[in-house]
Amino acid sequence: MVHMTDVKKQAKDILEETLDREAVIVLARISEEMQLLLQAHPEPGHHDVERIITGYFLEKGKNEEFIEDWINTSLEYGRTRGLSGSDLTRAMLSDLGVFRFMSFLKDKGLTDEQITIVLTGAVQQAVSGGNGIA
Numbered sequence: 007m008v009h010m011t012d013v014k015k016q017a018k019d020i021l022e023e024t025l026d027r028e029a030v031i032v033l034a035r036i037s038e039e040m041q042l043l044l045q046a047h048p049e050p051g052h053h054d055v056e057r058i059i060t061g062y063f064l065e066k067g068k069n070e071e072f073i074e075d076w077i078n079t080s081l082e083y084g085r086t087r088g089l090s091g092s093d094l095t096r097a098m099l100s101d102l103g104v105f106r107f108m109s110f111l112k113d114k115g116l117t118d119e120q121i122t123i124v125l126t127g128a129v130q131q132a133v134s135g136g137n138g139i140a
Contacts, residue, residue, distance in 0.1 A: 017127025029114055036106050051095065
């Protein structure tokens with residue numbers, strides 16, 4: 007069984023080995039943008055969340071079918087976790103943040119396993135009260 011500190015250390019090692027300073031800055035910017043988005047919408051309505059998600063993906067050149075599938079998948083995933091109302095819509099915004107992190111790390115050449123370790127380390131760091139992996 008992997009201990010929490012082991013995963014955080016693995017995540018830090020992966021980031022240090024694979025990302026340059028510019029990439030770390032981009033990850034920090036994604037984190038800040040998502041925090042601001044969640045602060046600006048503490049009780050987001052479903053239409054607000056759909057507008058935010060649609061706007062993000064349209065900026066990235068995604069088509070309407072992709073966006074609709076993404077929103078439906080996020081809704082379904084949230085509901086399977088027993089979420090509803092503003093908890094569900096906040097989770098959808100959180101899912102967008104995770105998607106952004108994963109996409110960026112994938113673009114930087116990290117494997118799915120490395121991305122999982124990095125995201126697990128980030129979650130464990132956040133739960134333990136830290137401000138980041140490093």
